[in-house]
Amino acid sequence: MGVVRKNNLLFVFILCCICLESDSATDTITSFQPISDPGYIISNGSSFRLGFFSPVDSTSRYLGIWYNNISVTTVVWVANRDKPLQDSSGVLTISADGLLVLLNGQKEAIWSAEVTTSVPNSSAQLLDTGNLVLIKNTTKTIIWQSFQLPCDTLLPKMNISTNLTTGNKVQLTSWKSLSDPSNGSFLVGIQPLDLRQVFIWKDGSSYWRSGPWNGQVFIGIPTTNNSGLSLVNDQEGTVSLSFSDVNNSLLHFQLNTQGSMEQRSWDHVKGDWEVVWATLQSECDVYGKCGAFGICNSQSSPICSCLNGFEPNNTEEWNRGNWTGGCVRSTPLQCERVATGGEAGKMDWFQTMNMMKVPDFADFSSDIEADCKQRCLQNCSCTAYAFVSGTGCMSWTGSLIDAQKFSSSGVDLNVRVANTKLGTKQDVKKIVTITVIVGTVSSSICTYCGGGWLNFKCKSARKKKGKGFSLFNKGKSHIPFPSDNLNQAEVQELPLFTFEKLESATNNFHLSHKLGQGGFGPVYRGKLSDGQEIAVKRLSRTSTQGLKEFMNEVVVISKLQHRNLVKLLGCCVEGEERMLIYEYMPNKSLDAFLFDPHKEKLLDWSKRFNIIEGIGRGLLYLHRDSRLRIIHRDLKASNILLDKDLNPKISDFGMARIFGSNEDQANTNRVVGTYGYMSPEYAMEGRFSEKSDVFSFGVLLLEIVSGRKNTSFYNDDQFLNLLGLAWQLWNADNTIAFIDPMVYEPHFEMEILRCIQVGLLCVQEFAQDRLTVSVVVSMLKSEIFDMPRPKKPAFTEKQIALDPNSSQRIQTKCSVNNVTITMVQGR
Secondary structure (H helix, E strand, O other): OHHHHHHHHHHHHHHHHHHHHHHOOOOEEOOOOOEEOOOEEEOOOOOEEEEEEOOOOOOOEEEEEEEOOOOOOOEEEEOOOOOOEOOOOOEEEEOOOOOEEEEOOOOOEEEEOOOOOOOOOEEEEEOOOOOEEEEEOOOOEEEEEHHHOOOOEEOOOOOEEEEOOOOOEEOEEEEEEOOEEEEEEEEEEEEOOOOOEEEEEEOOEEEEEOOOEOOOOEOOOOOHHHHHEEEEEOOOOEEEEEEOOOOOOOEEEEEOOOOOEEEEEEEOOOOEEEEEEEOOOOHHHOOOOOOOOEEEOOOOOOOEEEOOOEEEOOHHHHHOOOOOOOEEEOOOOHHHHHHOOOOOOOOOEEEEEEEEEOOOOOEEEOOOHHHHHHHHHHOOOEEEEEEEOOOEEEEEEOOOOOEEEOOOOOEEEEEEEOHHHOOOHHHHHHHHHHHHHHHHHHHHHHHHHHOHHHHHHHHHHHHHHOOOOOOOOOOOEOOOOOOOOOOHHHHOOOOEOOHHHHHHHOOOOOHHHEEEEOOOOEEEEEEOOOOOEEEEEEOOOOOOOOHHHHHHHHHHHOOOOOOOEOOEEEEEEEOOEEEEEEEOOOOOEHHHHHOOOOHHHHOOHHHHHHHHHHHHHHHHHHHHHOOOEEEOOOOOHHHEEEOOOOOEEEOOOOOOEEEOOOOOEEEOOEEEEOOOOOOHHHHHHOEEEHHHHHHHHHHHHHHHHHOOOOOOOOOOOOOOOHHHHHHHHHHOOOHHHHOOOOOOOHHHHHHHHHHHHHHHHHOEOOHHHOOOHHHHHHHHOOOOOOOOOOOOEOOOOOOEEEOOOOOOEEEOOOOOOOOOEEEEEOO
């Protein structure tokens, strides 16, 4: 018995030693300690985990690394991205010759670390940086590391690089799709030329570029996030790009499946990733959008125009929006005229363009600024130059490709043009002098007419005219307002239409031209003398909206340009008339399709999803990307207009509010908006913010998916509104029943269910729980793997009262129309 007891104690002791050894090596793999699916190891500081996973909507198994200490599974590296395991038989181990290998169920190596020679006595360790390293144990040297073979994610202390001598590159490659981590269409790397630039390539062609590095930032990225990047030349031919996370705040860059490089930061409050910057923020960020000698400006409509001194190469195609043909010089340069035996004329000069992203294919020299200009002027092939501190002299010969106008930041680009396009300095002085004189006289007339004595004369003139009064009455013109204290400076760039012109365009505002009626007043379809179709919104005398809303819409929307915002063409103020002139939308508003039993058939799921995405992009522009930060405050189906291709455009900015850069929310005693779309904190307390618009967007999204109005439940004993129905079906795991049968198709099911979940996340009761628009857009595009579970929406409880004269239950009164509310007092 004593011998047996001793043997048992010895066995327990050995087992404890093995367990202790295993526990102390949870970040390491050896030939004696492999990991088998679903096993894993965790880095020493618990930041990262290495194990087996299956992407969303996939049963294939992959070996990968992901963040360990956050709730959302975020994969940052995949080993066998092109050779998935078909079952859970995978094993990661150290082979007999010391190599790190991944074996399948048949013990076949489907992936191994790329090492040219055998490494006896080695082990693999997962570091707290997210780097998996193969170490030679005798010397503790690193033989191989996963940072040398990145996938789609750039972590702190990781580099992407190019060796200018050998041509060896370390690049990021996107996933093919969210369910397939194999190599996708997009690459991120460094261009190995004198002017260091970061490029994104799509199928081998340029898709985006950063602009040159000036020693501190990339001058083609107009954001402060650019300052966290670092580009280093090790003097041995290797140029490396990296970034540091000085705040230790879970930060990384990811190349998504759509080709956008996103900087993402973990939001501990929301428990999710927030996209703080992305390479593709507008269409202008796509490489060469406007062709040769074209300039792209996301704030303009259309976004493409020709550089000064140039004209479209194919006017017909250009007017159709096909800008790839670019522009050609409209007047030959002096040196070109001389070379062909023509008259020399005036010497060529340079047109300076401010806040520019410089074109691609620049030649670099160490000239000082004065020599840089002179060298370009003396070379007939030189089409432009720029001098940037830290970069030096850049000049271009041949075509100018991928030039972009920024609203801030950027550099001065000097484009060579024929002097006839500029005029002499004396000509410029004459023009300036005449402009000042005319402006002064016009200002004096306006001031005089606005005075008390002449105001009577102006009114008399309006009565005699009958149709209204203006100082210049010939179609569109920049005219001063004859009455009311309107801020002329705010609308000085907006064309003003005469009443007579609009009356003619709408056949005297005939009933047959009426498109609809809103809180502002009736909207008429019109056609100008040049054939352009317009929509005229005429302020009704009985409207609760007045001059304040009119001016607010003029000021706000005249400063905004986006493909998903309706374009304001001008306005009219004559006598008591107040009118806004918009581009004509042939398909009217979204509600005219969505809630019409005959027309809703025209909106299949693909069209509805395109509308959802378009509204999201428009809202993202208002909240984040425009020069102004706008809260719309009245987002609803009737304020979403549809063009001929059913693309959505957000309209009606009469209730919009401009936020300062440091404002997160505001209060008002005058609650405006539409019941059914207003967030609870706004409707009850008068507090509004970006999250108020997010709530309205969520309601709108659920309406689009279900094909039902949020306020169509007022006679329903079970549900107060659409949100209550969506919430009950979500909790019952029967969300499919919420989908409009008109659009349901099995192969769209996952996408539709994702939209419903996004909608519920937008309408949560408390503002801090709701998503930001940037996260919404990312979720809609399936760029976020795991979405949080939504909390209870607002306004889902139905208040029931008893009629003292009846045994029947009666409901509390609720609004059943879509009329905009403008005079509710916030508590």
